[in-house]
Structure formats: C-alpha cells, structure tokens
Ligand code: 4AD
C-alpha cells in the first residue's frame with residue numbers, strides 16, 4: 001500500500017478506505033486521541049485508538065515526538081476541529097521519544113530556547129511553517145527567472161577576489177597554522193598554499209556572473225555567500241543565501257523594474273501556495289505583539305502586508321532627495337537618530353532607511369544614485385562625477401533587502417577607479433577583459449534571501465529563518 005501523506009488524507013473525500021501513515025506524535029490525549037504530523041502540512045490528523053484493544057505497554061510509548069506507523073480506516077470525524085480522522089487498527093512505534101528528555105513538549109517554547117535546539121525546532125509548527133515558506137520562495141525564484149529567459153549560473157564558492165571590496169572574508173587555506181611557510185619578509189607565503197595564492201569564501205558571485213551575462217545575456221546565481229562582518233544583529237548572518245541576477249544591455253531603470261517585478265511576483269506566488277502556513281504565522285505574530293506597546297506593533301497583519309507589497313508600486317527616490325527628507329525630518333531635528341544626518345555624502349544607517357520606509361513613504365522604497373564614495377568600485381559613474389548608478393531596495397521592518405547597480409562598462413573609467421582605490425589591476429585582469437572585449441551596458445542586483453524570508457514570514461530575527469544559522473561565536477550543528 002502506498003504511504004499517504006497527512007496533507008492528502010485531510011483533503012480526501014474517499015472515506016472508509018484503509019490507509020497507512022507514518023509520522024510523529026504531537027500530542028496523545030485521554031489515552032485515545034493521537035495527533036500525528038508528518039511535515040506535509042501544518043495540520044495533524046487525529047488517530048483514534050480503542051485503548052482496550054491495545055497493549056498498555058505499547059501505548060505508554062506513544063509520547064510527544066515518537067515516530068509511529070499507523071494503519072486504520074479513514075472516517076468522518078465525530079469531534080470538532082477536523083473533518084476526517086483515522087480509526088486505528090494497527091499501531092507500531094518506530095522510534096520512541098523519552099518525555100523526560102525530549103525537549104519539544106507541547107507547550108510554548110521561546111524562540112531563543114529553540115535556537116539552542118536547531119536540530120529539533122523544525123518539529124514545531126512555527127519552524128515547519130517558516131521552512132515550508134522558505135522552500136516555496138526558493139521555488140518561486142527559480143520559476144520567475146526561468147519564465148523570464150534567465151540561465152541559472154553557479155558561481156564559485158572559493159574565490160581569489162573581494163567583490164565588495166569590504167575585506168570581510170573568510171580565508172580558505174590548507175597551510176599548517178602552527179608552522180606556515182614564510183616569505184623572506186616574514187609574511188605567510190600563500191604561493192605555497194593549496195591554490196598558490198590567497199583565497200577566501202565568496203562574498204558575492206557578481207563578478208563571475210558579469211562574465212556569464214556578457215555571453216548568455218541574462219543569468220542569475222542563487223547560492224550561499226559568506227561575510228565575516230562582526231555584526232551581531234537580527235539582520236546579519238555570516239553565511240547567507242543570495243540571489244544575484246545579472247543582465248547584459250540593462251540600464252539602471254530596467255534593473256529597478258526587474259527587481260520590483262521579481263519581488264512582487266515571488267511574494268504573490270507564496271501568498272497563493274502557502275496560505276495555511278501564512279495564516280498560522282500571521283496569528284503567531286499577532287500573539288507575539290500583544291505584549292508590545294501599540295507603537296511597536298505592525299500596522300498591518302502579515303497577509304495584508306504581503307498583498308500590499310505585491311499590489312503597490314515601490315517608491316523611487318534619489319539618494320539626494322532622501323538626504324533632504326532625512327535632514328529635515330523630526331527625529332533628526334530632535335536628535336533622536338544615533339547617527340544624525342548632517343551632510344550629503346554620509347552613508348545611511350538602518351535607522352534612516354527604516355524612517356524613510358516606515359514613517360515617511362509607508363511603502364517599499366528604491367533609493368538610487370548614491371555617492372560614489374560609499375559604494376563599491378564596479379558601479380557606473382554618473383555624469384555629475386560624484387554619484388554612481390546604484391540602487392538599494394528598502395523594506396518595512398527589514399531595511400535593505402536588495403543592493404544593486406548598473407556596472408561600469410567603460411574600461412578607462414573603471415581602470416581609473418581601481419587605481420584610485422589602490423586595488424591591484426592584475427588581480428582583476430579577467431574582469432577588465434570583459435570591458436576590453438565586447439563591452440556593453442549591463443546591470444544586476446543581489447537579494448538577501450533570508451531577509452526576504454524574514455519579511456514573508458513576519459519573523460523578527462534572521463537566525464529563525466535559516467535552518468542552521470552561522471553568526472559570530474556560533475557554528476553549532
Ligand atoms: O548590498 P550587497 O553587499 O550587494 C552585493 O553583494 C552585490 N554584489 C549584489 C549585486 O549587485 N549582485 O548585498 C546584497 C544583499 C543585501 O541587500 C542584503 O539583503 C543581503 O545581500 N546581505 C545580507 N544578508 C544577511 N546577512 C548579511 N551579513 C548580509 N549582507 C548582505
């Protein structure tokens with residue numbers, strides 16, 4: 001007999017059939033009602049045992065967390081809360097879960113407690129819902145690009161370049177840490193390392209994606225990226241997943257259009273395909289916010305917020321306009337920002353980004369044309385000589401969710417920039433080749449996948465939307 005999933009059975013109209021299912025016990029009430037979950041859906045199926053007909057010792061093993069195989073008849077449910085249930089004829093305990101030791105008992109656990117049990121937290125409704133939404137979003141992303149003529153490109157994980165120039169990289173080496181080979185000057189001699197040079201885990205697949213866009217036209221990466229920035233915030237991970245589309249012949253406007261359409265599309269897809277999980281997460285958020293003062297609560301329930309983003313245009317504002325708004329806003333004048341906005345050219349902090357999105361515009365915002373000084377070397381210089389064709393997308397509750405730009409495609413301008421920043425031209429020889437041979441206008445962006453999952457699930461901490469988070473001082477599991 002084919003093993004049915006609980007999701008199929010809960011939707012089944014085919015009553016009185018004999019079924020076999022396997023899953024884990026959520027609760028066992030009155031020695032009679034087992035609520036079984038198998039991960040296929042949020043819900044549990046009620047399995048009714050006539051305890052008179054079963055061995056007492058066997059039923060003692062039916063504890064929360066135990067794995068069971070159950071055979072029985074699917075019948076209309078007598079009780080409330082479910083349409084069907086299983087009248088159990090045979091029950092096998094596949095794996096016990098000692099209630100004295102198993103930490104995921106049917107009661108409220110804090111997210112902090114569950115973080116310490118990342119290998120088991122997925123057995124709670126909250127984490128199972130988050131991870132199903134995460135999986136659906138991944139699928140929606142691949143689907144979107146496939147339908148829009150993109151090729152999926154696998155960027156290397158180990159690289160010799162620092163795409164963002166921020167120097168926040170994890171070194172990859174096989175040298176003996178206690179006794180590394182040294183140069184005459186006493187530095188570590190990476191020529192003797194595995195790759196014959198210094199290498200690190202990638203911070204972004206963009207540079208390599210540019211090479212591929214200049215042949216395949218439209219490509220995207222979707223893979224892990226690594227940053228050794230020591231920011232212990234609810235928005236930063238040391239290992240996170242990034243989606244990086246890169247398009248030949250796209251200018252910044254086309255890039256912004258694509259980014260906006262892309263985000264709306266994957267959110268709509270998730271609204272359609274994860275309704276039950278999103279309803280659950282919406283209720284969870286409302287419960288969580290009950291203990292907060294009104295001012296800190298979300299102004300829209302989760303699903304309404306997702307629909308709002310999917311249905312409304314993002315506001316497009318230049319950096320210069322944004323600075324004017326920020327300079328003159330109340331919190332700046334009242335000195336409520338930790339980093340006061342004084343002059344054009346300063347980098348925006350998340351408190352500023354969130355003010356623009358949550359208080360001023362009250363919708364997602366795309367900021368563009370940033371000062372060259374605060375952005376990466378590869379962004380295209382504007383006619384004014386001081387701003388670059390950069391764009392960041394800012395989201396309510398999240399801050400920056402996307403960073404992108406039109407790329408500098410002019411060899412001479414790019415070389416000049418590299419020199420100015422003191423980067424060794426030789427290290428970027430292949431990147432410069434792209435400007436020598438068949439160069440053309442091109443653009444792209446990077447979406448932080450976990451920040452998107454944060455937004456879609458209404459969760460507050462990025463550690464709760466990736467299976468096994470890597471953050472400073474934390475690489476357990
Ligand atoms: O703005 P970033 O640094 O842009 C780039 O890496 C470009 N190379 C992208 C491109 O144009 N192809 O990073 C892009 C996004 C950010 O907007 C943010 O959503 C996410 O990646 N991100 C992080 N997410 C989690 N933890 C971190 N430490 C992150 N750093 C960036």
Ligand code: MG
Pocket residue numbers: 392400402403
């Ligand atoms: Mg950025």
